[in-house]
Amino acid sequence: MTVKVIQSVDRAIDILELFMASKPELSIKEISEKLALSKSTVHGIIKTLEHRGYLQQDPESLKYRLGIKLFELGNAVGNSMDIRKIASPLIRRLVEELHETVHLAVMEREEVVYVEKLEGPRTLTIYSHVGKRAPVHCTGVGKAILAYQSDEQIDRMLASDHLVAHTEHTMTDATAIREHLKTIRDNGYAVDDEEIELGLKCVAAPIFDHQGNVTASISCSAPKVRVDDHSFAEMIGKITAAASEISAALGYRNPQPVNL
Amino acid sequence: MTVKVIQSVDRAIDILELFMASKPELSIKEISEKLALSKSTVHGIIKTLEHRGYLQQDPESLKYRLGIKLFELGNAVGNSMDIRKIASPLIRRLVEELHETVHLAVMEREEVVYVEKLEGPRTLTIYSHVGKRAPVHCTGVGKAILAYQSDEQIDRMLASDHLVAHTEHTMTDATAIREHLKTIRDNGYAVDDEEIELGLKCVAAPIFDHQGNVTASISCSAPKVRVDDHSFAEMIGKITAAASEISAALGYRNPQPVNL
DNA sequence: CCTTCCGTTCGGCATTGTCGAACGCCGTTC
DNA sequence: GAACGGCGTTCGACAATGCCGAACGGAAGG
Structure with missing residues (x-):
C-alpha cells in the first residue's frame, strides 16, 4: 500500500528530521544508533548532505548541524x-x-x-x-x-x-x-x-x-x-x-x- | 577527489533546488528533461519526497511544488x-x-x-x-x-x-x-x-x-x-x-x- | 603507553535504484 | 466519435549502487 520509496532518500530525510526532533547537533554515532543504521551508511548520506550544504560539520566537535541551504529553501517556500x-x-x-x-x-x-x-x-x-x-x-x-x-x-x-x-x-x-x-x-x-x-x-x-x-x-x-x-x-x-x-x-x- | 556521494540523495537535492532555481511548479517531464534523468527515476524520488511532505502535488495540474516540510526545517535552522x-x-x-x-x-x-x-x-x-x-x-x-x-x-x-x-x-x-x-x-x-x-x-x-x-x-x-x-x-x-x-x-x- | 572511542575507509555481496517500454488516463483534433 | 498525443504511472530485468561489518587511524583519557 505505501508507495514505493527510494530508501536512501527516505533515510536522508530521516536524518534531517532527527535534528529537528532531538538535538540540533548530532554525531554520526548518535544518528546511526537512533535510526538503527550502520555508521558507514549514515556516513555516506551525511557526507552527501554536507557536500550540498544541507548539513554542516562543526570542525571542533566533528558533530553535524543543519546547514544554511535548508534555511534558503525554507525561505523560498515561505516567500512563494x-x-x-x-x-x-x-x-x-x-x-x-x-x-x-x-x-x-x-x-x-x-x-x-x-x-x-x-x-x-x-x-x-x-x-x-x-x-x-x-x-x-x-x-x-x-x-x-x-x-x-x-x-x-x-x-x-x-x-x-x-x-x-x-x-x-x-x-x-x-x-x-x-x-x-x-x-x-x-x-x-x-x-x-x-x-x-x-x-x-x-x-x-x-x-x-x-x-x-x-x-x-x-x-x-x-x-x-x-x-x-x-x-x-x-x-x-x-x-x-x-x-x-x-x-x-x-x-x-x-x-x-x-x-x- | 570529490567525496563519494549517494547518487539518489544527490539527485533528490538536485530536484529540490531545481524548484528554487527555475519555476516554483514543475512537472515530472520538465524535471526529467532538465536533469537528464528518466521519468521513472524522477518519479520514484519525487514520490518519496512527496510522501514525506517535501514536495506537494497540485491535484489539478498534477505539477509539483515545494512542500511545507521544507518551510518547517528552514525555520528550525533559522531559529537555531x-x-x-x-x-x-x-x-x-x-x-x-x-x-x-x-x-x-x-x-x-x-x-x-x-x-x-x-x-x-x-x-x-x-x-x-x-x-x-x-x-x-x-x-x-x-x-x-x-x-x-x-x-x-x-x-x-x-x-x-x-x-x-x-x-x-x-x-x-x-x-x-x-x-x-x-x-x-x-x-x-x-x-x-x-x-x-x-x-x-x-x-x-x-x-x-x-x-x-x-x-x-x-x-x-x-x-x-x-x-x-x-x-x-x-x-x-x-x-x-x-x-x-x-x-x-x-x-x-x-x-x-x-x-x- | 595502552585503551577507548569515534570518524573514516575498504571490499564484497545483494539489495535497490535505474532505465526503457508499455499502460492508461486525460484532453485535443480532425 | 475515433484516433492521436502528451503526460503520469507501472512493470520487469539488469547491474550499478548503496549497504554492512570489519578494519584503520587519530585523538583523548587514564
Whole structure:
C-alpha cells in the first residue's frame, strides 16, 4: 500500500528530521544508533548532505548541524506562499489594533503549521514560532480550520492518537469535539480557552480559498487575564473581519459555497 | 577527489533546488528533461519526497511544488542560529533610529546569505529577502565579511567567475578589490555605492565571533538620494556600534585578535 | 603507553535504484 | 466519435549502487 520509496532518500530525510526532533547537533554515532543504521551508511548520506550544504560539520566537535541551504529553501517556500503575502499587511494592522499576538496557520496533514507570527508589544508566553507544528484539536487556528473540513477529514484528524491533552481544559473526546465544531461553524470563529496552554486564550477565524475550502486561519492570542468582555468582542470582530478580507483576496466569492 | 556521494540523495537535492532555481511548479517531464534523468527515476524520488511532505502535488495540474516540510526545517535552522537571536533586537533598534532597511548576512561558500531583514518605513527597492544569496564583491555585507578573511579565502572568493558586474559601478578587477578591502579594514566598515543595484547605497560592518573570525555582517541600505553627509555619518556610526555590540555578545573580546 | 572511542575507509555481496517500454488516463483534433 | 498525443504511472530485468561489518587511524583519557 505505501508507495514505493527510494530508501536512501527516505533515510536522508530521516536524518534531517532527527535534528529537528532531538538535538540540533548530532554525531554520526548518535544518528546511526537512533535510526538503527550502520555508521558507514549514515556516513555516506551525511557526507552527501554536507557536500550540498544541507548539513554542516562543526570542525571542533566533528558533530553535524543543519546547514544554511535548508534555511534558503525554507525561505523560498515561505516567500512563494501567496496567502502569506496577502495576509502579512493585515496581520500587521491587527497587531497594532489589538495589541496582542496574531498567528497565521495552514493545515498540513493532521496538524497545523504556523506560517506567520507577529507578537504584540507585551508578549508574555511564547509557545509558538513560525514553522512550528501544532495540534488541531486544542488550538484556535486548528479548530477554525477543522470545523470546515469534510466529515471524513474530521474523522481522520480526530483519530484518537492525536487527541493528546495539553492542559486540563483540552478536549479529548472526539464526539464532544464534533459537537463543538458545529458551534464554531455557527459562530464563524473558534475560541481556545486554555486548551493548549494554561493562561492563554485565543480567537481564530477560518480563511476560505477560491474554491471555498478552508486550509488556513488566523488567530489572536492573549493572556487570559487581559481578555475582558470588551476586548474579547473586539478580538472576535477584528479577527473575523480580517479573515474575510484575506478570503476575498484569495478569490473567495460569498458566504455560500459556490456551485459550479 | 570529490567525496563519494549517494547518487539518489544527490539527485533528490538536485530536484529540490531545481524548484528554487527555475519555476516554483514543475512537472515530472520538465524535471526529467532538465536533469537528464528518466521519468521513472524522477518519479520514484519525487514520490518519496512527496510522501514525506517535501514536495506537494497540485491535484489539478498534477505539477509539483515545494512542500511545507521544507518551510518547517528552514525555520528550525533559522531559529537555531544564535547570531540571529542576538542581533534581532539590535536590528529592530537600528531601523527605528535610522529609518532605513537593515540586513544581517552570513557567509556561505563563496557568497553571503541574508538571514534577517527589517525594512525601513519608506522602502523603495526590494532586491533582497531573507534566505537569498548575494555575491560578496558588490554588496556591503559581502565586502565587510570578505575584508577579514584569510588571503587564500579571499583568493577563492574572488575567483574570476564570481566577479559579475551588476551595475556600471561594480568592481570586477580582483586586484582592485583587494586594494579596496584594505581600506575597509582600515575604516572598520564597508560601503556599497550602487555596486549591486543602481540608486542603492549601503554601509556594512563586520561581526566577529568568539574566535575573532568574521562570518557575518550587518548593513544599512538606503536609496542614494536620501543619503547626505550627515545621514551617511550616522549610518556608519550606528552600524559599526551595533556590529561591535553583536560581536561582544558572541564572545568576541577586543579589537586585537585573541592569542591563546 | 595502552585503551577507548569515534570518524573514516575498504571490499564484497545483494539489495535497490535505474532505465526503457508499455499502460492508461486525460484532453485535443480532425 | 475515433484516433492521436502528451503526460503520469507501472512493470520487469539488469547491474550499478548503496549497504554492512570489519578494519584503520587519530585523538583523548587514564
